[in-house]
Amino acid sequence: MRRKYIILIIIILIYLPVTIDATVLYIAIPTLSEALNLSNNQLLWVLDIYSLIMAGLILPMGALGDRIGFKRLMLLGTVIFSFASLLAALSNSAYMLITARALLGLGASIILPATLAGIRHTFTDDKERNYALGIWSTIGGGGAAVGPLLGGFILEHFHWGMIFLINVPITLVVMVLIQKFVPVQQVNAQQRLHLQQALILISSILMLIYALKTSFYVLDWKILSLFIAGVIGLIYFIRMQKSTDNPMVDLSLFANRIVSTSIIMAVVSMMALVGFELLLSQELQLIHHYTPLEAGLFILPFMIAISVGGPFASWLMNKYPLHYLASVGMLMCATSFMGLAQINFAEQSNWAWVWMVLMGISIEIALLSSTAAIMSSTPSEKATSAGAVEGMAYELGAGLGITLFGLMLSYFYTQSLIVPQAVIDHVGIQHSLAETIKTASDLTDKEMAKQLVTAAEQSFSVAHRQVLYVAGGAFFFLAAFVYLRLRHLKQQVSH
CATH class of the missing domain: 1.20.1250.20 (MFS general substrate transporter like domains)
Incomplete structure (x- = not known):
């Protein structure tokens, strides 16, 4: 014992x-x-x-x-x-x-x-x-x-x-x-490891993401070739999963529209979680000049809401149909993004925390809804495979969230950055606020440095709002998509 x-x-x-x-x-x-x-x-x-x-x-x-x-x-x-x-x-x-x-x-x-x-x-x-x-x-x-x-x-x-x-x-x-x-356990020495399949999958994902990130700065035949290689690698991986008797990922699970919809929910919810934290941590420290500890304390209500939202979400799941709950979770997340896009975090901290807590709870509802939908529609003999795929979806969503939110922020930042041509001729185009601040600190012309930092901070705030609006709009669309896909859940499960 x-x-x-x-x-x-x-x-x-x-x-x-x-x-x-x-x-x-x-x-x-x-x-x-x-x-x-x-x-x-x-x-x-x-x-x-x-x-x-x-x-x-x-x-x-x-x-x-x-x-x-x-x-x-x-x-x-x-x-x-x-x-x-x-x-x-x-x-x-x-x-x-x-x-x-x-x-x-x-x-x-x-x-x-x-x-x-x-x-x-x-x-x-x-x-x-x-x-x-x-x-x-x-x-x-x-x-x-x-x-x-x-x-x-x-x-x-x-x-x-x-x-x-x-x-x-x-x-x-x-x-x-x-x-x-x-203690040492009994083992199954015949268990297949799928290492070759895993390496093909992860290499393909990394090539695609590298090409996506790099193409934002430079697009040439090398980047296009890498992107094509990533696509071919993913196609080969999928064909391999279909043809082998013991695949790493059971692709037959995705034929069930409930499972495929729930995987999308898991990926997108994790993207929202990590993407928002990426934006907010930079906004607080680079624009409002919070210390790292102050920024951590500011974000804490959001993370606590996610951590303790499980029991509340479970209670809701026992009272309301899954398709209503899942779509409402997406809708709440969309509303939170829109609300956060319209406030000043430093001057309206109370409202920021309200929207952050609402978002945290809504993300937890979405994640639990996706798990419940998968478990309720997956045969018992495939429950382990379905759970493993969902866990993989969580991590993939986290990685994609950083990539996509980061690239959107960089795009809107460069599009809204307005500085005198003399400054651009001197320092070139910067793709992030951190890069711009570093460049400004190296300038000997202090007036030019001040102009650059002021313009960069204004541009970052504009970019931050635009990314939040885009994310909010995407979640409004996803709420409708989830509702339409899951509204016949009971009928499908019973067949």
């Missing part, structure tokens, strides 16, 4: 850094940009490579756990995560930090299925397992919630590298505890 809860403590200890690292860097954007002289494109890679690597590898790493046992899987993931954290803390260039974040994503993709497998094998009683899963879920939401606040506190008092360095002692302790308390 005692060993069960020691193993649960071990799982909590290693899962917490994984969840924190998903959000901790949002507050550090201005600091990282200045410390490592990051371009806007490099900054987006630092942020989203973590989620993209997880999205591509989480399924085969779950299969690896069946093959070697969750003890070895957890130990392997912890070692990689520890090394990657140290590498990230010592990074002195953009490419070194991007590489470290990719390795962190690899470690996280191994740790996540290991923690779930650990709970499944350790707690054989259903009630005890549900209790353990509840704690696991709370840690997931709580870690994401505390990430920006922890990042702000660290940046207030320490070097930015400490954001990653704090993972190292935790992971070292976990390694010792795993070796001492976690």
Whole structure:
């Protein structure tokens, strides 16, 4: 009995850094940009490579756990995560930090299925397992919630590298505890790993996103070739999934319109979550000159609403039809984006928190609705595959949210930036506020620097509002789409 809860403590200890690292860097954007002289494109890679690597590898790493046992899987993931954290803390260039974040994503993709497998094998009683899963879920939401606040506190008092360095002692302790308390499991040596399929998928995704990001700055035959290669890779991956007897992703799930709609909801909801945090953290620090800790505290109500909104959303799901609840969740999110686009965050903080809490709850409703729809319409023998695909959708949505919100912000920023031609001739076109501020600080002509910063801040505020309006409009459309797609849910499930 005692060993069960020691193993649960071990799982909590290693899962917490994984969840924190998903959000901790949002507050550090201005600091990282200045410390490592990051371009806007490099900054987006630092942020989203973590989620993209997880999205591509989480399924085969779950299969690896069946093959070697969750003890070895957890130990392997912890070692990689520890090394990657140290590498990230010592990074002195953009490419070194991007590489470290990719390795962190690899470690996280191994740790996540290991923690779930650990709970499944350790707690054989259903009630005890549900209790353990509840704690696991709370840690997931709580870690994401505390990430920006922890990042702000660290940046207030320490070097930015400490954001990653704090993972190292935790992971070292976990390694010792795993070796001492976690028993070796029986394994399935015949379990297929799908590593080749995973590498094709993740390579294709990365090529497409690299081409998309780079084409914003320069478009030539190399970028087009890379984009075409990514498309061909995805087509080949899909054909492979259809032709193999043991695919990594069960594409037959997507033939069910409820499942496919719910996956879209999961991806878009995660895009909204991380995209909004990306915008807000920059707005607060670069425009309103909040400290990292103040910015973390400002964002906290949004993350808490997401973390604790689960019970409220569950209560609603037991009272109202799923298609109503899902579409209302999308509609609330759209309304929140529109409301946030019309306020000044520094001067109307109370209204900002109201809209942020509403958005957090609406995102949680959307995520739970998508899960419920998938579980209610998926045959029991495919429930595990459906859950794994949805988990992959969450991580893919997080990565895409950073990419798309970041590119929209950069586009509207450059379109609305109005400065004298003499300034443009002297410094060129800048694609982000952080880049512009860095350029202005290097100018010897202080009057020109002042003009540039003032114009850049005004342009960023305009761009921020425009991105929020676009996101709000997209969610209004999605609300109608979800309602029309899910309104016949009961009839479909009963057949």
